[in-house]
Amino acid sequence: MIEIERLTKSFGPIAAVAGIDLKVEKGEVLGFLGPNGAGKSTTMKMITGFLAPTSGRVRVCGHDVENETLEAQRMIGYLPEGAPAYGDMTPRQFLGFIAEVRGYKGADVKSRVDAAVAKTELDAVLDQPIDTLSKGFKRRVGLAQAILHDPAVLIMDEPTDGLDPNQKHSVRKLLSAMAKEKAIIVSTHLLEEVEAICTRAVIIDRGRIVADGTPGQLLARSRHHNAVTLLLPPAQAEIARAKLKSLTGVATVEQTVRADGLAELTAFPKAGALLIELVSALAVAEKWDVKELYAEAGRLDEVFRAVTTHDAARARENRA
């Protein structure tokens, strides 16, 4: 539903987007990750027709965004970064305006607004000026605006940024509920969000895609993928460490001392090895006083840090 081909965008000498190819199908929720300034927002602005690409093209439901802008924009619901809205309007007025601009008339305007309000739980603040609303409600007004016409494609730039855990949960629930019928791109800094709602994660860095896969596939690239951690009293730590190391399938063991005095041992597997059963069996056999024992699927932040560059390094590079 979204096809991006060799998309680039330069601002003066700086290439914000340096050649992105991407296809997003119906039913996919694509998490768009990357450091600040990696080109996430710029890419989204080009998909929605706010910025014109320097080269390459974007098609939304078959419509070329540059040449058939309006047709493409009709298919898209867009939540720009920071969820901008006209602050002097109330959500009711604002959503009514959006509905009219999108071509709804008379009773349809009301039913569309009502449906969007119900989905985003805005009914309590419907007649307060948007400027006076809390951050969570403002964000939901932006969401309501984006889903009002039940678009085939949803583009959301940091939809949960600055929300409290309850609000994040309800936004994620909303997105998940719509996921089957739509192609959704969500940019976020919250890696747990990717694991919670995305069927696919794309990491971009310096305007290029550096990782693309299901959250599971990305997690598998993490050093902590299938690593097993156990908590023990410090007295047993040294012996346990040696025993763990001797297990087949264990590559290395790391040891730290926690603030509460317990020793934390993490065994990292050799490629493809599964450790949890071996380690738990060993712990039982050795009668260790295990306080905690768990395996990890992997850490997305580790993968993220491994494939992206630090902003200071990037700035130095741009200057040079």
Add this chain to the structure above:
Amino acid sequence: MSPIWPIFKREFAAYFATPLAYVFIVIFLFAMGAFTFYIGHFYENGVADLSVFFGFHPWLYLFLVPAISMRLWAEERRTGTMELLLTLPVPLWATVAGKFLAAWAFTGVALALTFPIWITVNFLGNPDNGVILASYVGSLLMAGGYLAIGACISASTGNQVIAFVVSVVVCFLFTISGAPLVLDVFRGWAPLAFVNAVSSFSFLTHFTAISAGVIDLRDVIFFFSLIGLFLAANVVIIDLKKTG
């Protein structure tokens, strides 16, 4: 239904959602009154017409119209709503036209609220109401011209203060382009046709012609084509900003 309508409606309502509209209208009416009665000596002249009143319009517009137009695009850019507005499925020309028409209609409301002075002059004597009506039409057209210039300048900057100051200067040049201050710069060296062309851009000349009571088609065409030209430039500027 044209896509202009919802844009127009929202924009027009926005003036009245904040104190802006009320402050503007009060100051506009107050300034009109002060100029007409104290500086223009409306009573002392002993003539039952509104030429004194209309004579001040270009100079008041010079400062008040840029105060309206400066926010048209600059504010959208600052608050980020520009991104929302331009990603809605509305042709750019319709957005530009809708915003301009709303601002123009708002100025029209302010202008219409000067009606008591029309009643007053009819009460005091027998003015030529045809001339007064023509002058109102001319004044509204002139306000449209200033607004189109201001809207275009507002589109090119995210800073409202810059938009205001530049608009005042540009509007000033358009107002007095028929005056020696501007023409003398060209007279020494430029061909006469050019000097005449510059002079023909004068808002004052065209407005004075209309407010003499004759709505000459050429003056009307002047203002409409000027508005059209600046709105087209407005569209182009916003489109260029897309390219970044």
